[in-house]
Amino acid sequence: MSSPDIAAASAVPQKTRSILAQMGFWWDKVGIFAVLVLLCIFMSIMAPYFLSIDNGLNVARSVSINAILAAGMTMIIITGGIDLSVGSILAVSGVTGVLLFVAGVPSPLALLGGVAAGALAGFINGAFVAWLALPAFIVTLGSMTYLRGIAYSLLEGQPLISSDLGYRAIGNGAVAGIPTPVVVMVVVYLVFWFILERTKFGRHVYAVGGNMEAARLAGINVKKVLLAVYTIGGAAAGLAGIIFSARVLSAQPTAGQSYELDAIAAVVLGGTSLMGGRGRVIGTLVGALIIGVLTNGLVLMNVPFFYQLIVKGVVIVIAVAIDSLRRFGKSGT
Amino acid sequence: MDQVLEDSPLLEVRGISKRFGATQALSDVSFDLRPGEVHALMGENGAGKSTLMKIIAGTYSPDSGSIHMMGNQIVMASPRDAMTAKVGIIHQELNTFPEMSVAENLAVGNEPTTSFMLNRRKMISDAREKLERVGAVNIDPRTPIGRLSVGMQQMVEIARAVAEDVKVLVLDEPTAALSMSESKQLFGLIHQMRDRGMGLIYISHRMEEVWELADRVTVFRDGKLVGTKDMRAAGRDAVSPNDIVRMMVGRDVDDLYGREERELDKVRLEVRDLTDGGAIGPVSFDVRAGEIVTMVGLIGAGRTEVGRLLYGADKVAAGTISLDGRQIRVRNPGDAVAKGIGMLPESRKDQALFLEMSVRDNTAMSTLGAFSTFGVLNFRRMKSKVDEIFTSLRVRAASQSIESRSLSGGNQQKLVLGRLMLEKPALMILDEPTRGVDIGAKSEIYRIIKEIAATGTAVLVISSDLPEALGISDRLLVMREGRIVAEMDAQSATEEVVMEHATGVYADQNPRMTHEQP
Structure with missing residues (x-):
């Protein structure tokens, strides 16, 4: 235990500490999933319509874009980084896809072009973080701004409607009754879960976030890992941008504004440590669902928008507090 | 300055003890400093000098004992108290x-x-x-x-x-980063301050400086004060540097190491004129298959840096490294692992472990490629291989899935050794392999190191623990100020001789000795 821990631990009475430790134990066992279940039960009681299949699919579809952004964000945060530019990447990718389609590019290629634009934006973020060792927060704060500028300038500030968009099904269609964005989201999470849990690269992601110097000395190519992680995060944001533009049948330069915050919130709610080295993509999915259920339930309960914001914010702070207390309890025992 | 004033101490500590966890850093140390003297403190790394100075400066508070300033007992609870008491300290780091x-x-x-x-x-x-x-x-x-x-x-x-x-000024290795002329200027200033009646505590590893400056020399070993030599009273010729060195090392080598004969084979590692272009090198040496060679020297002598150069962790400016007769260029640690060099870094927690990852992941981290097909991990293969390693290294872990932070220091060190063994390197660099592990784990680690050598691996150990270095090695390389100053057979070497080389006494005395001989 390091000395700051000791200082912090001794500042809190023994009794409080053991209660916190127990809470931590409880949190470890059932996790954030219990919060989601409790929240769903609460919402079903308060708003009967909440517990219908239609509404369930509605919630799932509404969280899909944030959940896909958050999947990429999880991987980035596990390396100890952050990507504030995902909302802007979403806009640039959506715009790129629609422009390519309008220019006559076959729709599968236009779709891929949008995703590739996202990957490229992520690669550039990664290059600054990995090669120049700049803080991710600053690099992506910058790219958040210039990418938004690019999205505007590609369209000269105006939205571009494309009602016959070739890949509109990815936003509005359904597979066996399940909305396509939800299907895409599930596939994305399976892929991310597999990468993080079952591949060599996944272990390297955790290693880089857990202890970068040790990772380097263990022979891991840290720069390559960082570069890959930001590129993958960019591609995920690009995919989210394609879904978004398909859903609204247009290229919107304002798309995805402040989405990065919801994505980060989902990641943190899901138990991933902002310090890096620890986290699970499944937790992130649950975190995104909590945010979605909260929003949906509060709307069904006719809670005014500004109160919704208060509730959402408070829930995020409480969840993060519980998570840090969990670790605190651990260090106290 | 009159005699009475000179003999009553300016600063005195009585019966100071300090414990950190399982380590007794200082036990019952009494020490005094007179006005107008330079009192040198010497001792091996970890002997307790710095701990005592931190107590005098108010950074640590002692478990027992008292501090007196000009006869009055004072409390040194914080650096501010030291300032009030007119005690100043110049740290090694500015x-x-x-x-x-x-x-x-x-x-x-x-x-x-x-x-x-x-x-x-x-x-x-x-x-x-x-x-x-x-x-x-x-x-x-x-x-x-x-x-x-x-x-x-x-x-x-x-x-x-x-x-x-200030009345008392502590200088902790002040010349470590100084040029020759800067050192000279500093010595002049020290003489001036002494003549003004200040008391100076001078910590240094460099015998020649101590000889030039000190009025008294006090030697620490294993947290105890071994003795004080008064050079002003006895006269400089009555005390010899060798006396001091003997005081610094004098302890028994036990049979912790289980010395045995090893078969040495052909040369595996050949290093020629390796340098970082700065303070380190050029160094040249060989390590043979099955041989354990230990680099010894004082902290800052450049041993870790040589290890890091070989491993590609730092940039090589010039010189060559050959492994099994083939010259190699090591661009980074990943490259080193691929080319057959493994390293156990100096600091387990900061440089080797992933504390929140499982013990299995920690062990397999450098060789995940060998456990995967197109990047997809084969857990069963990984599990059985790690099991094998754990059995042979006697790692005590409840399961392979527990976080590595929950293991003891000794078991954590074995994880890192296991990681190296999976790499099957031609050369294994072990930087302080037994630092911070208990005595039981130490002897197990010695056994593991010998088993590794027995498989024909060239083993290069870096150790600050002299008895350990003498006990486990075939050969010693003594480093001082970035260079190898002596090479000796570990069987016939003694701690005294090693320390003479490490502190520079030997280099100082030898020209004189040849001068005296007809």
Whole structure:
């Protein structure tokens, strides 16, 4: 235990500490999933319509874009980084896809072009973080701004409607009754879960976030890992941008504004440590669902928008507090 | 200066003990400093010198014992108390604000003001005055201190202490980063301060400096004060550097190491004129298959740096590395692992472990490629291989899935050794392999190191634990100031001889000895 821990631990009475430790134990066992279940039960009681299949699919579809952004964000945060530019990447990718389609590019290629634009934006973020060792927060704060500028300038500030968009099904269609964005989201999470849990690269992601110097000395190519992680995060944001533009049948330069915050919130709610080295993509999915259920339930309960914001914010702070207390309890025992 | 004043101590500590966890850093140490003397402290790394100085400076509080200043008992609970008591300390690492000017650094905490405004002019003239008192007239008070050389920065720190009118000044390895001429200037200043009646505590590993400066020398070993030699009273010729060295090392080598004969085969590692272009090297040496070679020397002698150069962790400026007769270039640690070099880094927690990852992941981390097909991990293969390693290294872990942070230091070190074994390297570099592990784990680690050597691996150990180095190695390389100054057979070497080389006594004496002989 390091000395700051000791200082912090001794500042809190023994009794409080053991209660916190127990809470931590409880949190470890059932996790954030219990919060989601409790929240769903609460919402079903308060708003009967909440517990219908239609509404369930509605919630799932509404969280899909944030959940896909958050999947990429999880991987980035596990390396100890952050990507504030995902909302802007979403806009640039959506715009790129629609422009390519309008220019006559076959729709599968236009779709891929949008995703590739996202990957490229992520690669550039990664290059600054990995090669120049700049803080991710600053690099992506910058790219958040210039990418938004690019999205505007590609369209000269105006939205571009494309009602016959070739890949509109990815936003509005359904597979066996399940909305396509939800299907895409599930596939994305399976892929991310597999990468993080079952591949060599996944272990390297955790290693880089857990202890970068040790990772380097263990022979891991840290720069390559960082570069890959930001590129993958960019591609995920690009995919989210394609879904978004398909859903609204247009290229919107304002798309995805402040989405990065919801994505980060989902990641943190899901138990991933902002310090890096620890986290699970499944937790992130649950975190995104909590945010979605909260929003949906509060709307069904006719809670005014500004109160919704208060509730959402408070829930995020409480969840993060519980998570840090969990670790605190651990260090106290 | 009259005799009475000179003999009554300025600073005295009585019966000081200090414990850190399982380590008794100081036990029942009594020590005094007279006005107008330079009292040198010597001892191997970890002997307790720095702990005592930190107690005197108020950084640590002792578990028992008392501190007296000019006969009065004082409490040193914080660095502020030390300041009030007129005790100053110049740390090995400088305590300056590099972006601020010399004048600002000298005025920190006591800035001159005119009503509310900072009086910059007065600050600069004050600084000039303070610098003059230590003879550092060539320093411009307006320069940012970070632009000065280390020696000059140290002068500024001493000037600050002198300006505060300290009675006792502790200098912890002050010449470690100084050039020859800067050292000379410092020595002149030390003589001046002594003649002014200040008491100076001088910590150094360099025998020649101690010989030039000290009035008394006190030697520490394993947290105990071994003895004090009064060179002013006895005369310089009555004491020899070898006496001091003997006091520094004198302890018994037990049979912890289980020495045995090893078969040495062909040369596996050949290093020629390797250097980082700066303070390290050029060094040249060989390690044979099955041989354990240990680099010994004092902290800062450059041993870890040589290890890091070989492993590609730092940049090589010149020189060659050959493995099994083929010259190789190591660009980074990943490249080193691929080319057959493994390294156990100096600091387990900071440089080797992933504390929140499982013990399995920690062990397999460098060789995940071998456990995967197209990047997809084969857990069963990984599990059984790690099991094998754990059995042979006797790692005690409840399961392979527990976090590595929950293991003891010894078991954590075995994880890292296991990681290296999976790499099957031709050369294994082990930097302080037994640091911070208990005695039981130590003997197990010695056994593991020998088993590794027995498979034909060339083993290069870096150790600050002399008995260990003598006990487990075939050959010793003694480093001092970035170079290999001696090479000896571990069987016939003694701690005394090693320390003579490591501190520079040997190099000092040998020309003299040849001079005396007809």
